[in-house]
Amino acid sequence: MKTILETERLTLREFTPSDVDDLSLVLCDRENMRFYPNPFERSHVERWIEWSRDLYQRDGFRLWAMRLKDEHQVIGDCGLILQDVDGLTEVEIGYHLRRDRQGRGLATEAARACCDFALGSLGEANRDLAHPARERSVTPSGPAKRNDHRKRDAV
Numbered sequence: 001m002k003t004i005l006e007t008e009r010l011t012l013r014e015f016t017p018s019d020v021d022d023l024s025l026v027l028c029d030r031e032n033m034r035f036y037p038n039p040f041e042r043s044h045v046e047r048w049i050e051w052s053r054d055l056y057q058r059d060g061f062r063l064w065a066m067r068l069k070d071e072h073q074v075i076g077d078c079g080l081i082l083q084d085v086d087g088l089t090e091v092e093i094g095y096h097l098r099r100d101r102q103g104r105g106l107a108t109e110a111a112r113a114c115c116d117f118a119l120g121s122l123g124e125a126n127r128d129l130a131h132p133a134r135e136r137s138v139t140p141s142g143p144a145k146r147n148d149h150r151k152r153d154a155v
């Protein structure tokens, strides 16, 4: 398992196929997924993890598994997603957290670390690459906005 980021309370690491049960508690939850067309089915979560692992290889990032340092279970995800915004590929911070862990500032803490990663390592790694996401910026929303990270140029 590849650990990507650590914060005071959290570890963010790459997902593995064995995370499907933990992640299903987050993404198959009807209330949690009320802004999506439907909550995920377990098979969707399996494909979603496979897809994430492909994108780790291709881009070096996507949503990562979020775990409290003092617990073994994965309680959600947080990471970076490429989104098409008006024809421009942008990097967005995404997050989903198990309902019984919400409201404790965990998404804010994880999003802050992901934003720093995007503005630091990711920017360095992509500085000289001809990538469709060459002109990237971080688009804050929800907890990311609370971190007061504003849209920036060419990450």
Ligand SMILES: CC(C)(COP(=O)(O)OP(=O)(O)OC[C@H]1O[C@@H](n2cnc3c(N)ncnc32)[C@H](O)[C@@H]1OP(=O)(O)O)[C@@H](O)C(=O)NCCC(=O)NCCS
Pocket: 032, 033, 035, 094, 095, 096, 097, 098, 101, 102, 103, 104, 105, 106, 107, 108, 109, 142, 143, 146
């Ligand atoms: C969004 C989510 C990850 C936030 O997790 P969290 O750890 O509870 O967030 P935090 O405790 O860091 O809260 C940060 C701020 O965001 C606010 N917030 C939390 N969920 C929110 C939501 N669904 N809409 C708007 N604001 C929200 C909180 O009220 C808090 O603001 P405050 O400090 O001014 O009160 C969690 O609610 C979740 O998993 N939601 C379902 C999935 C989802 O909608 N993901 C985002 C879009 S893909």
